[in-house]
Amino acid sequence: xxxxxxxxxxxxxxxxxxxxxxxxxxxxxxxxxxxxxxxxxxxxxxxxxxxxxxxxxxxxxxxxxxxxxxxxxxxxxxxxxxxxxxxxxxxxxxxxxxxxxxxxxxxxxxxxxxxxxxxxxxxxxxxxxxxxxxxxxxxxxxxxxxxxxxxxxxxxxxxxxxxxxxxxxxxxxxxxxxxxxxxxxxxxxxxxxxxxxxxxxxxxxxxxxxxxxxxxxxxxxxxxxxxxxxxxxxxxxxxxxxxxxxxxxxxxxxxxxxxxxxxxxxxxxxxxxxxxxxxxxxxxxxxxxxxxxxxxxxxxxxxxxxxxxxxxxxxxxxxxxxxxxxxxxxxxxxxxxxxxxxxxxxxxxxxxxxxxxxxxxxxxxxxxxxxxxxxxxxxxxxxxxxxxxxxxxxxxxxxxxxxxxxx
Numbered sequence: 001x002x003x004x005x006x007x008x009x010x011x012x013x014x015x016x017x018x019x020x021x022x023x024x025x026x027x028x029x030x031x032x033x034x035x036x037x038x039x040x041x042x043x044x045x046x047x048x049x050x051x052x053x054x055x056x057x058x059x060x061x062x063x064x065x066x067x068x069x070x071x072x073x074x075x076x077x078x079x080x081x082x083x084x085x086x087x088x089x090x091x092x093x094x095x096x097x098x099x100x101x102x103x104x105x106x107x108x109x110x111x112x113x114x115x116x117x118x119x120x121x122x123x124x125x126x127x128x129x130x131x132x133x134x135x136x137x138x139x140x141x142x143x144x145x146x147x148x149x150x151x152x153x154x155x156x157x158x159x160x161x162x163x164x165x166x167x168x169x170x171x172x173x174x175x176x177x178x179x180x181x182x183x184x185x186x187x188x189x190x191x192x193x194x195x196x197x198x199x200x201x202x203x204x205x206x207x208x209x210x211x212x213x214x215x216x217x218x219x220x221x222x223x224x225x226x227x228x229x230x231x232x233x234x235x236x237x238x239x240x241x242x243x244x245x246x247x248x249x250x251x252x253x254x255x256x257x258x259x260x261x262x263x264x265x266x267x268x269x270x271x272x273x274x275x276x277x278x279x280x281x282x283x284x285x286x287x288x289x290x291x292x293x294x295x296x297x298x299x300x301x302x303x304x305x306x307x308x309x310x311x312x313x314x315x316x317x318x319x320x321x322x323x324x325x326x327x328x329x330x331x332x333x334x335x336x337x338x339x340x341x342x343x344x345x346x347x348x349x350x351x352x353x354x355x356x357x358x359x360x361x362x363x364x365x366x367x368x369x370x371x372x373x374x375x376x377x378x379x380x381x382x383x384x385x386x387x388x389x390x391x392x393x394x395x396x397x398x399x400x401x402x403x404x405x406x407x
Contacts, residue, residue, distance in 0.1 A: 001340070001347050003031045004065035007039040010072045012299075012314060014042030014321035015328060017069035017090070022329040024053040029337065030345025036061040043325040066347050067339075069332050071325075073111075076103050084108030087339065087349065089332050091115050091128060092361055094372055095261045101372055105362040110349070112359045114331065116369075123355055125334040130174045131327040132317040137178030137256065139316050140283045141167070144252040145186065147281045147301065147309050153187020164189045168246060169208070170267050170292065171256035172199035175285055179254050180206045188252070193243065195231055211246055213238045230259065243267070248275040255292035256285045261371075264289040270304075278307030287312035335359075 003026055005018040016039050018026075023033045033055040037047055047057045062068055062081045070090035074082065082088070085108060092113035094101055104111045114128040124130075144167070145152055154164040167183040169176045172194035180203060183190045190208040194200075197219050200210045212218060217235045231239070247253055247268065253276075255267050264286035273282060273295060284296040295302055296312040303309055317324040338355060341348040350356055361369045 001031045001067070001345065002034060002065045003067040003069065003336075004034050004036070004061040005039055005069050006036045006062050006078070008071050009075060009078060012318070013072055014318050015071045015325045016040040016043045016045065017071050017325075017329060017332055018050075019043075019045060019326050019329045020049045020053045020055075021326070022333040023050055023055045025333055026336070027054050029340050029342065031067075031340070032056070034058050034061040034065065040325070043321040045322075045325075067336065068109075069329075069336070071328065073097075073100060074104070074109075079103060079107040079109065082107060082109055085110065087347065088112065089114060089336060094361060094369070098372070098374075101361060101367050105365055105367050108365050109362060110360065111362040112335075112356075113361050113369075114335070114359065116359045116361075117335070118355065118358045120354075126331050126355070128328055128331045131331055132324055133173065133175040133256075134178045135320050135324050135327070136285055136316040137175035137180075137254075138182045139319050140175070140254045140256070140285055141179050141182040141186065141252075143311055143313060143316075143319075144254060144281045144283045147283075147311055148252055149279050150251070152183070165251040166191070166249060167252045167254065168192065168211075168250040169254045169256070170194075170243070171258075172196070172203050173256060175256040176254075177202060177206065179256065180208045183252075183254075184208065191246065191250075193239075194257075195239075211242065213242055230262075230265075240269075244269075244272050244275065247272045250276065251280050253280075253282045253293075254285065255282070257292050258286050258289060264292050266294060267292040268294060270294045273304055273308055273310065274306050276306065276308045280308045281311060282308065283311045283313075285316060288314060 027033055035050045035055050035057050037057055037059060051057055064083055065086055068082060068086055068088045073090050073092045074088060087110045089112045092111060094113055117123050117126050148165065150165060151162050152165045155162040165188045167188040167190050169179045169192040172192050176192060180190050180192055184207050191211050192203045192208045193211045203210045217232060253268065257265050257267055268282060273293065282293050284291050284293040286292045287296045287298050293310055296310050298312050299314045301309055301311050313319060338353060339347055339349045361367060361372065367373055
């Protein structure tokens with residue numbers, strides 16, 4: 001059983017899919033680990049660190065590999081080196097990328113999208129969206145504080161009192177709750193909003209004030225899985241009026257709202273941003289999906305006419321590459337462990353397992369996931385790639401775990 005960890009080829013991706021810790025654990029399960037030279041360098045892991053735990057380092061790491069562990073979906077060029085039938089685990093970003101799915105299907109790989117992992121108790125340790133969004137929420141506050149030209153906590157000095165900064169977090173999922181907790185630790189006065197009723201208690205438990213129009217529609221604005229539902233135009237108008245008034249008084253606004261499979265909802269209009277004070281900051285964690293903030297641009301910090309800054313960093317988890325790689329690698333290990341028979345120390349994929357069925361995109365030359373089966377098997381010249389989205393799903397699973405079935 002050969003497992004490969006290649007170097008990421010997408011520009012701006014510093015993370016790696018395996019660490020010396022997870023490599024050591026996989027080798028204990030009977031795997032031969034091969035790492036591409038320089039794969040972990042941007043995450044602070046040198047080749048010698050992998051070799052020290054028994055892994056091999058080779059430019060031909062993926063050649064003949066039974067399993068390939070990646071951060072991003074493999075490109076058409078990468079797939080040429082993969083053997084047919086190889087199991088590939090990565091964040092695949094399948095929504096809107098039908099061409100890329102067709103390319104993977106034609107390559108004959110068994111592609112698993114880690115971001116489609118069910119939100120159940122059994123799979124918590126495999127939940128890449130939560131592990132990465134948690135770090136994104138933390139980093140958003142740090143980035144916002146770095147752009148803000150003032151201190152965050154209240155300070156009483158001989159020269160006078162410095163007031164605490166006001167931070168407003170929009171979206172109280174995994175990323176939002178971590179942003180709230182981080183902002184509170186740094187001494188800011190924190191408020192937050194979300195369309196899910198359950199978020200109110202979570203926000204208040206962290207010491208922040210909840211801001212929302214709490215009518216009947218709000219009380220029913222959550223799916224059984226704990227995701228936010230799209231709201232009516234009438235509710236959106238009422239909420240926008242409340243938020244517009246609140247935003248004008250804030251120093252830092254952090255937006256994290258996403259709905260799986262959809263473009264990011266627009267939460268902050270240009271008029272709202274224009275109402276903020278000079279020097280205030282908006283950090284848009286959804287910029288890669290169209291953005292929550294009007295005027296946000298991927299990879300740029302835009303200064304508005306009134307002097308506010310709109311921060312649109314791409315791949316925010318990657319801005320903490322060492323930590324995000326460590327957590328992501330553990331997510332992958334936990335999932336791959338389900339596919340390894342400990343007695344024979346071989347790869348035995350339980351195709352009927354609920355986790356496998358929920359995440360499997362392609363197999364035996366076809367797109368097999370029910371959400372994407374309309375994808376044609378014949379691909380165009382090259383696939384498109386996009387950065388993985390920041391997740392804002394609930395911090396705790398909403399559904400009870402089901403019994404798994406192994407083939």
